[in-house]
Amino acid sequence: MEFLESVTITPFVMIAQDFPVFFGEVVFNGLLTGVLYSLVALGFVLIFKASGVFNFAQGAMVLFAALTLVGLMELGLPVWLAFIVTMAAMVALAYLVELLVLRHLINQPDIILFMSTIGLTFFLEGFGETLWGSNVKKLDIGIPDVPVDVAGMLFNSFDLIAAIACALLVTGLAFFFQYTPTGRALRAVADDHQAALSVGIPLKKIWIIVWSVAGIVALVAGIVWGAKSGVQFSLSLIALKALPVLILGGFTSVPGAIVGGLIIGVGEKIAEVYWGPAVGGAIENWFAYVLALAFLFVRPQGLFGERIIERV
Amino acid sequence: MNLKKLGLVLTAAAVGLPAVPVTAMAAGEVFIPLLVYRTGPYAPNGIPTANGIHDYIKLLNARDGGINGVKIVSEECETKYNTKLGVECYEKLKKKGAAGAAIINPYSTGITYQLIPKASVDKVPVHSMGYGRTAAGDGRVFKWAFTAPTSYWSQATAFIKYVGEQEGGLDKLKGKKITLIYHNSAYGKEPIPTLKVLSEKHGYNLNLLAVDHPGQEQKSTWLQVRRQKPDYIFMWGWGVMNQVAIKEAAAIKYPMDRFIGVWWSGSESDVRPAGEAAKGYKAATFHGVGSGYDVHQQILKTIYNGDVEAAKKNNWGEVLYNRGLVNMVYNTEAIRTAMGKYGNKPMTGEQVRWGMENLNLTQDKLTKLGFKDFMQAHRITCEDHEGGGPVIFQQWDGKQWKLVSKWYTPMYDIVRGLVEAEAAKYAKENNITPRDCSKEG
Numbered sequence: 001m002e003f004l005e006s007v008t009i010t011p012f013v014m015i016a017q018d019f020p021v022f023f024g025e026v027v028f029n030g031l032l033t034g035v036l037y038s039l040v041a042l043g044f045v046l047i048f049k050a051s052g053v054f055n056f057a058q059g060a061m062v063l064f065a066a067l068t069l070v071g072l073m074e075l076g077l078p079v080w081l082a083f084i085v086t087m088a089a090m091v092a093l094a095y096l097v098e099l100l101v102l103r104h105l106i107n108q109p110d111i112i113l114f115m116s117t118i119g120l121t122f123f124l125e126g127f128g129e130t131l132w133g134s135n136v137k138k139l140d141i142g143i144p145d146v147p148v149d150v151a152g153m154l155f156n157s158f159d160l161i162a163a164i165a166c167a168l169l170v171t172g173l174a175f176f177f178q179y180t181p182t183g184r185a186l187r188a189v190a191d192d193h194q195a196a197l198s199v200g201i202p203l204k205k206i207w208i209i210v211w212s213v214a215g216i217v218a219l220v221a222g223i224v225w226g227a228k229s230g231v232q233f234s235l236s237l238i239a240l241k242a243l244p245v246l247i248l249g250g251f252t253s254v255p256g257a258i259v260g261g262l263i264i265g266v267g268e269k270i271a272e273v274y275w276g277p278a279v280g281g282a283i284e285n286w287f288a289y290v291l292a293l294a295f296l297f298v299r300p301q302g303l304f305g306e307r308i309i310e311r312v
Numbered sequence: 313m314n315l316k317k318l319g320l321v322l323t324a325a326a327v328g329l330p331a332v333p334v335t336a337m338a339a340g341e342v343f344i345p346l347l348v349y350r351t352g353p354y355a356p357n358g359i360p361t362a363n364g365i366h367d368y369i370k371l372l373n374a375r376d377g378g379i380n381g382v383k384i385v386s387e388e389c390e391t392k393y394n395t396k397l398g399v400e401c402y403e404k405l406k407k408k409g410a411a412g413a414a415i416i417n418p419y420s421t422g423i424t425y426q427l428i429p430k431a432s433v434d435k436v437p438v439h440s441m442g443y444g445r446t447a448a449g450d451g452r453v454f455k456w457a458f459t460a461p462t463s464y465w466s467q468a469t470a471f472i473k474y475v476g477e478q479e480g481g482l483d484k485l486k487g488k489k490i491t492l493i494y495h496n497s498a499y500g501k502e503p504i505p506t507l508k509v510l511s512e513k514h515g516y517n518l519n520l521l522a523v524d525h526p527g528q529e530q531k532s533t534w535l536q537v538r539r540q541k542p543d544y545i546f547m548w549g550w551g552v553m554n555q556v557a558i559k560e561a562a563a564i565k566y567p568m569d570r571f572i573g574v575w576w577s578g579s580e581s582d583v584r585p586a587g588e589a590a591k592g593y594k595a596a597t598f599h600g601v602g603s604g605y606d607v608h609q610q611i612l613k614t615i616y617n618g619d620v621e622a623a624k625k626n627n628w629g630e631v632l633y634n635r636g637l638v639n640m641v642y643n644t645e646a647i648r649t650a651m652g653k654y655g656n657k658p659m660t661g662e663q664v665r666w667g668m669e670n671l672n673l674t675q676d677k678l679t680k681l682g683f684k685d686f687m688q689a690h691r692i693t694c695e696d697h698e699g700g701g702p703v704i705f706q707q708w709d710g711k712q713w714k715l716v717s718k719w720y721t722p723m724y725d726i727v728r729g730l731v732e733a734e735a736a737k738y739a740k741e742n743n744i745t746p747r748d749c750s751k752e753g
Binding site: 022233 | 358498520526532535536539551552556559563581584
């Protein structure tokens with residue numbers, strides 16, 4: 001009975017007591033975190049849209065990009081130059097992935113492509129650590145990291161700036177893929193490799209573009225998360241936070257990744273703060289999946305995913 | 313070579329590149345297997361510890377010709393802090409060397425739990441120094457496991473003693489709010505029973521906040537801290553959880569000198585990523601900090617030819633490097649103790665277990681080894697495989713750790729009662745008849 005009360009009544013009483021200031025802080029912090037989740041999820045969406053493949057290596061790409069950036073900075077390069085060189089490295093990586101992996105797997109079943117990204121994950125993690133070491137590296141790109149009081153609500157200036165930067169990047173990418181010829185070509189490739197090739201879409205070029213963009217998104221995600229925790233191996237695990245976002249938003253939708261990230265961010269924060277104490281806490285990780293799965297009951301293709309109808 | 317083959321070769325090279333230090337083995341040498349994690353999410357903690365262990369073995373071999381003239385050899389096996397890999401490493405290394413593994417240091421609570429039942433069959437002592445199963449402190453039940461010099465439960469009582477003193481006495485803790493932020497794992501939950509017992513005794517309110525692995529995102533946890541407004545925060549964290557927690561504490565303007573971490577949350581890699589924000593943060597430890605002790609100078613001179621930069625590259629003087637040194641003092645002095653009974657030759661696990669159980673690290677002995685003021689005198693017995701060693705607190709000043717307290721003896725009367733009760737439960741579940749230590753030789 002006591003437990004029932006703690007999950008059905010107490011959380012709402014707490015929300016009423018906390019409203020509007022502290023509850024607002026919970027919601028806004030959830031939104032800020034959600035934007036960061038969206039950024040990680042976006043890397044998955046881009047590659048899935050272009051190749052129909054779930055890129056298991058996205059987390060490893062985040063780690064590799066951040067390690068390269070901070071490694072170059074430690075070698076004495078200024079931030080801006082290290083950023084440019086790392087972007088170039090991610091484009092080179094995209095080229096190599098196409099040259100050494102994808103090119104040889106055209107028209108293979110999706111599961112083969114998926115397995116190849118698992119191999120890529122281990123390669124990038126091992127190669128990154130071998131190249132730059134395994135120690136935690138401090139990443140300071142000059143963004144102020146101080147508490148900011150807004151109408152009684154406490155935020156972190158870094159979180160605010162990072163969320164704005166991520167929101168701009170995500171919006172720009174959404175526009176790029178929705179309204180440019182490359183974006184349209186990309187969607188065609190996602191639908192059918194052979195059909196896209198038959199109408200003259202350069203499949204290899206599209207793959208290099210999309211893996212490059214995913215690499216740059218990984219770099220931004222690596223900067224944001226790496227500045228929060230230091231650049232270290234755990235960055236590759238950040239991909240796990242994107243999975244419920246993808247389930248919720250759909251694997252093929254850029255807006256889905258954005259809205260999904262925000263819903264997951266806010267949902268898990270409210271759940272942890274108000275329902276967590278009733279069950280011993282640490283519910284936000286699995287609650288995100290519960291929330292995503294609940295949406296699947298209503299929309300199996302995700303909030304913005306494409307509904308696939310196959311006629312036989 | 314076509315491109316596919318080139319890809320395969322590159323992949324294999326990347327996977328196989330991490331070096332595995334192996335000392336050449338020969339008959340007549342004592343063998344210490346090393347379960348290490350130089351890769352994976354916890355590598356920043358594993359690397360300095362392993363480097364400290366290696367440097368002490370090198371020092372003993374170079375300075376003293378080993379232990380009583382018997383050279384020490386070691387072999388690393390990479391666990392990635394993964395329990396399954398750890399057990400595989402143990403199986404691979406337990407029979408190596410002239411007399412098999414002398415002792416094993418699992419360096420993971422999960423691996424320790426798996427090895428305790430195996431070690432009693434293989435007759436290899438398990439030393440989980442400051443981690444693992446706290447109940448293993450009862451040597452009557454856990455004949456082959458050792459937790460010396462101190463355990464999580466002892467540390468929890470030292471925390472309370474320390475904050476009690478900060479408040480002007482343990483009686484002043486009544487009504488205070490203490491929050492424990494813990495890694496949501498067996499390790500993180502270790503101090504909870506002890507802190508609950510003490511909260512009933514001293515009247516403080518204990519709030520528990522769990523953080524799921526890996527702990528990269530902790531906003532909700534710290535929002536709850538904002539609401540609870542605790543007087544003190546204890547953290548039982550590990551890996552990336554520590555770095556994020558310290559940054560989040562600073563982000564909500566929590567006073568850092570009231571934020572105290574377990575000894576696995578108090579290394580350089582935990583505070584450096586937070587930069588200035590970590591200034592004032594405290595953590596427990598059971599040994600000195602820095603490189604200003606005799607043993608460090610001996611290592612610098614003997615192994616690095618006085619090259620400070622080269623030594624620093626190997627984490628010389630860092631918290632976890634120092635812990636590796638302490639670990640090896642226990643292991644090698646147990647071997648020396650065993651040699652006192654069995655002769656100067658490679659020791660078997662069974663003989664080293666006796667050595668551990670009869671280990672008496674006096675201050676005089678520690679001074680001779682170069683550990684004066686670095687660690688406290690300590691004794692292990694058949695009944696007591698922990699020994700309730702003292703705990704000291706260190707604080708990050710923005711550049712380095714500094715000791716900021718006296719040594720605190722744990723409330724061992726409380727801890728020992730809990731240890732014995734838990735050990736008795738384990739004995740019952742596993743049909744173990746506790747030993748009568750008065751009959752042990």
